Amino acid sequence: MDVETRELRYFVAVAEELHFGRAARQLGIAQPPLSRAIRLLERRMGVTLLERTSRNVRLTAAGEMLLAEGRGALGAVAAAVRRTRRAAATTPRLVLALKPGADADLLRPILNRYAAVPDALPVDLAFSVGERAAMVRDGRADLALLHRPQNDLTGLDSDDLHVEGQVVVLPDRHPLAARTAVSMADLRDETQPRWPEARPGVTGHPITDTDHLLQLILLGRMVAVLPESVRDRLPPGTVSRPVTDAEPATLVIAWPQASTSRQIAAFVRTAISATGAPHQASGLRFRAPSTPRTAGDPSLVN
Template identity: 75%
Template structure:
């Protein structure tokens, strides 16, 4: 079989995510007929049907589901290789750490100070993101990220534990559980929960993309959320937190790419875990 081009994978991912050739073509900035021809050619070359097409809808076939997962990984790897190669050409190395606001359990300043005092330390840029921190490390936009286990998907990443804490549930005032001193996971069964873009596989819930959106939805009574205890210490009016006695502890981890060979990354990890 001829080699599949990254362009073809990008075309397929766009169609597979949009499930609509017109929207996918608009997203890619090309006309629809050449996009349709490219997908048909890809199917012929691979010898499989990737998409079921009708006059009303487009659906992924089982082989199409597999290719969507693998194509995303392949495109991320290509982008990461390009970004890391360009970073290697910099005359002045830098590190980029991805994190979400308030997601450092109060440890970041100490870590940064400890790293800055280490031999060969380089400048560290902070990239505040919600929902794409792990993806930023995988595709090379960031060198490291602060994530939580078991909440986040750590596929393709190495990590070291920094801090473990209990979890609480965030509730709107007036919720049926608001008068409880503590709750259990069974008490939360059936309640609407959020799902972050970087959640581990198998997690379901209402899609959320940033912390302000989540807090607003909780205030409106549309969601509740189980979060690390430190997050529940700074809540806006209208929200309360209650300990969840049997929730799995949340562990803050420092994560980096499994393929990283950066001496700067290794030095930052050593500084972070030294305490």
């Protein structure tokens, strides 16, 4: 059976709210038609998605599955619409998402090298601390500069550009500031940040931007393990110390999984060349067609 996008959207709203009235208000429709739509969806699928009582609404195992899959499907549809609209633009462009100051000083050589590539597209920069990976997944950006292991790369392909050690950033009066180096065990009891795009399982105090983080460090309320290239941008009152056993921070260029865009492939290969990084498998992962594309072809920005 086919499930309409509208039905998925209705179900996801109810599943997230676990309340038909709130879901109906969120969707901008009346509650009775929403309830009928969910019952019809259950009958057509032949499964019970929601257990309803007079007091609450609860997801069944089937409902949990449809919620997870439905979110992904709706996201894919939204991404397809965004990319299609951007492909229809008079002048196709690439959008690169990155965090301010987190490019290890590689952005300029990458952009300069790409600008010299035949048929290079204009590159727009989209700065974000907490949504770079999401922007690539949902079609707002074509590529992103991210860090492994800090960022969740689910749903993305990537190649390594630069590897560096990590340091802990501390207030200058912190007891560990007197050391020349520290270990992860030394930081076990310290409050550390959790970024919005952290990989699953990472715990810590939620942080939404770098200024927020540095202010908390200056106040002595937090420490942070960051790539060592951050040292040049630390404010007075903070110090950095190498973390001897921290996993290296790897700057990666990431793009949508299974992309067939020749322009994305060209940008990735140029970034690898410009940074001197060993070539990974990007040429194999891009299933670009063998015939040349024109500037108006949607696959250039898909």
